[in-house]
Amino acid sequence: MKRVILGAIAFLATVPVLNQTNFGLETAIAQNTQTKGQVQLRLDAEKRVIQQVQGQQTSSWQPLQGKALVEPGNILRYTVTANNNTDRxxxxxxxxxxxxxxxxxxxxxxxxxxxxxxxxxxxxDGGRSFAETPNVKVSLANGKVETKPAPVTMYTHVRWKFGSSIPARGSVKGIYQVKVR
Known part of the structure; x- marks a missing residue:
């Protein structure tokens, strides 16, 4: 069984302006020679918007298109869609x-x-290795070294391994959230 590994990249340009950041989002297409165009990846982004409605706080997602303005503390949700463009x-x-x-x-x-x-x-580590719970070695005050879960600030990549088959002309999605620094 041949594994198909694809990477979608968010083309992000950050330009700080008065504590705000412009994010430029574009569609990402898989360019993997193993799949030869069989799988197409699309990356979509949304920003969480919190509003007060009749005294209650509500949360919704607003699509980000083109150059979108985000601020530190904003929560963004990314959706990577993998479309199987084949008949198998x-x-x-x-x-x-x-x-x-x-x-x-x-x-x-x-x-x-x-x-x-x-x-x-x-x-x-920049996508070289993956684990369900990445760990780091931490030196304690007494000189001992312990292995502890890595802080999320160290996370560089998310990976989805779809073990079941993706049906012909079907699609799967991987979704995750980030907080703007």
Whole structure:
């Protein structure tokens, strides 16, 4: 069984302006020679908007298009959609997504739209290795070294491994949130 590994990249340009950041978002297309255009990736972003309605706080998601203005503290939700453009099932699809610069991953926010689930793992080393819970070695005051879970500020990538087949002409989604620094 051949594994298909794809990476969607958010083309983000950050330009600080009075504590605000402009994010330029574009569609990301998979360019993997193993799939030869069989799988197309699309990256969509939304910003969480909190409003007061009749004295109650409500939350909704606003799509970000083109150059969008975000501020430190804003929560963004990214959705990577992998479309199977073939007439046959694709097995063992793996989608990697970098955490955009200027943001921090929101712990436990990564999900998938697949009922059978996808194995979600994370990288803290620029996408070279992945683990369900990345760990780091920490030197204690007494000189001992312990292994502890890495802080989310170290997360660099999210990975979805779709073990079940992606049906012909079907699609899967990987979703995660980040907080703007």
């Amino acid at each position: 099932n694709i097995k063992n699809l793996i989608v990697n997504q970098p955490i955009p610069l200027g943001t921090v991953y929101v712990l436990n926010s990564a999900t998938s739209n697949v009922n059978t689930g996808a194995k979600i793992t994370y990288s803290i």
